[in-house]
Amino acid sequence: MNNWEAKVINEIANLDNILFWHKIVERKGFCINGCINHYPDFLIRTKNDNTLLVEAKGDDRDNSDSARKLKMGRAWAAKAGNAFRYFMVFDGKEVEGAYRLEELLKVVGGL
Incomplete structure (x- = not known):
């Protein structure tokens, strides 16, 4: 886990509504299969029975x-249904459809 991923999951895990989280191992764990195999970084479960997938993208990455x-x-x-969410979070970059960490924490904290 890199520093950005550690920061993201630490902040999320400290929210009151988080039941547990799991680091998805790339090429061995859960993946979304499509035009490419996408292994999000984290699977998170909230106390309100929501399942979240979070992809943490550091600004040092190519991100192509x-x-x-x-x-x-x-x-x-x-x-997947109403109880499932997907989030991509960037450190500093503004990417349409993705979140900055502060925004993500507000949304996840309300789930």
């Missing part, structure tokens, strides 16, 4: 496939 991953994640959540 971020748009495809975001589209796949949203499609997965839409098909």
